Amino acid sequence: MALALYRKYRPATFAEVVGQEHVTEPLCTALAAKRVNHAYLFSGPRGCGKTSSARILARSLNCVNGPTPTPCGVCNSCVGLAPEGPGSVDVVELDAASHGGVDDARELRDKAFYAPAESRYRVFIIDEAHMVTTQGFNALLKIVEEPPDHLVFIFATTEPDKVLPTIRSRTHHYPFRLIPPGAMRGLLERNCAEEGVEVEPAVFPLVIRAGGGSARDTQSVLDQLLAGAGPGGVTYERAVALLGVTDVGLIDDIVDGLVAGDGPAVFGTVDRLVEAGHDPRRFTGDLLERLRDLVLLKAVPDAADKGLVAVPEDELNRMRAQADKLGPATLTRYAEILHAGLIEMRGATAPRLLVELLCSRMLLPAASATDAAVLQRIEGLERRVTLAPTTAGAEERPVYQRPAQRAEPVADVAPAEPVAVPAAPAPAAAAAPPADAPVGSMDSTAVRQIWPELLRKVGERSKPTLVLLQNATVRTVEGNTLVLAMPTAGLARQLSQESRAEVIRATLRDLVAGDWQIRCVHGDGNAPADSPGAARRPATPPTRQRPAEPPAARTPPPAPAPVAPPVPPAPAAPVEVMPPLPEPPDDLDDYDEPPMDEPVPVPQIQRDPETAAVDMLTEQLRARRIGP
């Protein structure tokens, strides 16, 4: 029978104990200085090396060269006390769970007075020391208080508080901790290398999470995966299936859907999740873990380097993008909803239904009157405000532009940068002929999956387009038209420019083939940047009103364009909210228009969240309004 990993790779010296340096280093120093105490207390969660360390301490004390932090490994005592060795007569290990009574303690006390048979010390390792009864401890008290010189007690326990205080006060207390993911990963990788089994890197975080910081539990999980490994080693798919964790792709899909406010994508993902046989409770827990990671990424930008978030590099980039698009209040609110949902799910008969309700609660902050929901709504508004510079002059306030007026801003900029060739104002994008749609098989979820790749490739072609595109979220795919949502109409207009759209189209062609069209909408997508979107919108219930939109916002500006009003000087424009351009690229043509120096509409055009919520309820959930 194969030896379990945690026994096979049990540490034999303090240097091999993983993740407990705060304990092993002072112990080594004390051993090196021959400062030996008569009683030690090792406390900490299970499976993190207390008992192993107690054995190592006994080995280090009784080595012929001892006490030493580096036992020789060849003397009688070292061989006997090696991890799989036969043991030593002078080292007695007993489990207080079965020998915690007063009689056992008396017997132990009597034995303890005999001098060691062949070693320097008689060592008693008392495991599960919290199980020793009070009478048992009292029987031991005398010998722990005034021990003979040859005697060493090592108490190991998960609950140091239950050890009699008079005993505890006579021990040196070394608290063990759960093993941090970074150290655990190193251990697992060494184990796999020794076993000669290939394990996909993405598997390790799953195993580490499943082990919960205990080396023994983690190694047991890995053991099981290694046992079932095929010729290709342990694959991510197999680990996901065996550990019952949710495929990270599903988590990505649902978070991307939440970021975009895309109801169909979110509920579609829940459907796929249930179809794939995942446990909705487990999924909720895993999604909560993801949100925790996103909150941390938001609060600690280098969380990955500090080991706070343990995910592979490609996944990390994706998560950074997600964290960028969700504010802290939104993330926190999502996490609270999920956490409450997990409690509700205990014993629930229809967990799927609950997951769907949780998703709808996350999607509809306006449907809730709690502080968290209000904060989320404010955050959305703030994001739009910060993206719209306040330099927009009174006359230059093209709050809402129809395609007919779209040519004008380009003409505005042309004198400032004569190199720029004013492109046709994205009529192709608006045309969107869905005739022979070879790309129809891709939906918005699929596009979101290739989004990071798309961003990278677009960046290779045109940095300014990339900067614009980083503000975009995938709203939907209609036939072969990719609809992108931008935070403001101005940004949407810039991205709609033919040259930019062409970059995106060409990149999409390279990535997924097909003849794509790009259309940009802005805000929450209900106020499209060009007219076809408006035509596409379903008839709205007659009761709906748009109180938040002043009529002026709808009227086009009084024909300012042909006169070509003076343009604010391009370089002096405030760009603080945009990510800094990495470096001046070679293709200066692309610099015809730095993204932020154009007047961009201020957020009055943004719809009232109440109205948006009502729309969403009507469209996504088929709700009908009751009463006026």
Ligand SMILES: [Zn+2]
């Ligand atoms: Zn030795």
